[in-house]
Amino acid sequence: MEIEENLNVAAFTGLETSVVARNKPIYLACKRMTDFVLALIGLIILSPVFLVVAFLIKWDDPKGTVFFSQDRVGKDGELFKMYKFRSMYVDAEERLAQLLKYNEVSGAMFKMKEDPRVTKIGACIRKCSIDELPQLFNVLMGNMSLVGPRPALIREVEAYTSHDKQRLLVTPGISGLWQVSGRSRLTFAQMVDLDLEYVVTRSYWMDIKILFKTVKVVCKGDGAY
Template identity: 50%
Template sequence: MTPQRIRPYGGPPAWQRKYFAGIIGSDIAAGIVGAGLAFLARFGHLDHHSRVYVLAIVALPAVWIAALGLSRAFEKRYLFVGTEEYQRILNAAVALTAAVAIVSYGLELPTSRVFVLIAIPTAASCSIIARFAWRKWLHRMRRGGRCMKRVVLVGHESSVAALIVQLRREHYHGLNVVAACLPTERPQGALLDFDTRVRGSFDRIAEAVAAERADTVIVLSCPEIDGQALRRLAWKLERSEVDLIVASALVDVAGDRTTVRPVDGLPMLHLDHARLTGVRRLAKDAVDRVGAAMLLLALAPLLLGAALLIRCTSPGPALFKQERIGKDGQPFTIWKFRTMHVDAERRLEAIAHLNEGDGVLFKMRDDPRITKVGKYLRRFSIDEFPQLVNVLRGDMSLVGPRPPLAAEVAAYEADMRRRLAVKPGMTGLWQVSGRSDLPWEEAVRLDLRYVEHWNLSLDFVILLRTVTAILRPQGAY
């Protein structure tokens, strides 16, 4: 791999400039596609009535870029990870639609509602899809160690070590820790257990940034660095264009649930409760049931074909049902396509010692109880599709924590029961982060993160990532 030239000073690195140019070009193309498609749908050909809309085709890309800029969809803090970027694109679409309606009404312009209602949603959809594709490209680069930021961590050794573990596990954040500054003086160049160089104590942060050519400093929560020390550090870094990030002691708390409220110059972090109630709950239920109904209709031939294959190749029913635990600990019957022989439970005792899982569920890559057809159904998660009926009935959601067995819930510690605060899902963070390859603790952590972070934008991203996870067989067994 060719080493990348780092430019901590004098502007953003080359990969970041390429990324920004890519999303701006994609958004311009999205505006052109939206306007062109709306023109064809509304008029079909050019005549004296439609010539004015040719100007709209030319103007919409620029107007769309301006709307995205006003909604702050290009700000670096919202790019690369998270769902806020997509939410701001949707905000831009809503605001632009409202602005066009107000201007058309105020100036009495003969604006075609069909044109507007096709052009703007199409542009927004294309922008979201394009940015998702750019983000997948970036994450692929980061898996190979490219397009990374060089980070100096500041904090106590235990906190530094914990964050290094998390950042190496979640490489898509693009934060490569190259050095650390600890509160107590240690020999220059001493290494932590994670091959991370120590560059002195807290008073040597600026020198560490220069020595390591870092472009980011992350300050972890520690009493030695108060507001005055942090302000002085910001002054030292402000001309070098080095990002300064202050990590809160709050773990796995959604950004949209935290607001800063200054009190006499002291920034107070206000934390809202993670509640799925009111309009949010109704919106999620509506998306779930409408989505499940549409998918059942679209996938009906595939479901029928899978059922016939199971019946023709293996004795027993096509469907497998099992009791799982849902929201608030309520049991329900989950439906799946049967992928194992009918005597699978009896055979389990003979192979129990081959369990590769570290939780309650039995996991084995080459489980002899799985039928030939069942292997293909599991590989592409087709065996899960009957759960659309569970979603339609209200037992499950399209996106949520993995539906647990009663035996799992009985072994839950207090924190784990938080998974039961929402409906279980057909897919979730666990599904798009490794499926059966995930350790038990990691699957639980991802489910808890989902409960704390839930919003419709996150559900949309998980559903998109589920498509790629299904097409990729890793972890499907």
């Protein structure tokens, strides 16, 4: 099944696409400039953290790589490689099918609090969301933003309804409205509703507020696993 055929944004129903996809050139230009500058500064400042985490990942599980890349679905259904610090054992993808029956989230997502595929170091960096830091490279490249709906997996999008697919009308982000509103404690439907609320109401100041709230949520480790 071709992913490009499944992600026909023009065919989305639910919210009015004329409202959802409203063109905001000044906002988008400011957002992109802020994304680039903050991502660049973040990568420079956090470079010592990258080195320490890289060492710990290899020490914990020498067989695997430090970074993990995965195909994700971005704005308007375009595929891109999303980067993370590896937090799972190398055979994690192969073991997924055996664990689907233990999924703790309804809808087109998989979440398992005590996921046996997660390494010891992986559990620690997930709790503090450190595993997400390499996505700053995605922000520099422009296929992600600091704030937006989380980029979905291909298998998740193939299970989306037309209503769910409206999440793909904007550039995905490292953080977003649902991440600062409960994270993994929310249902898939609640996550979609919050993402669509963001798509409709997004603004520069809303992005700034979400970024500040993200720092607070990450420091608390609230709802992360």
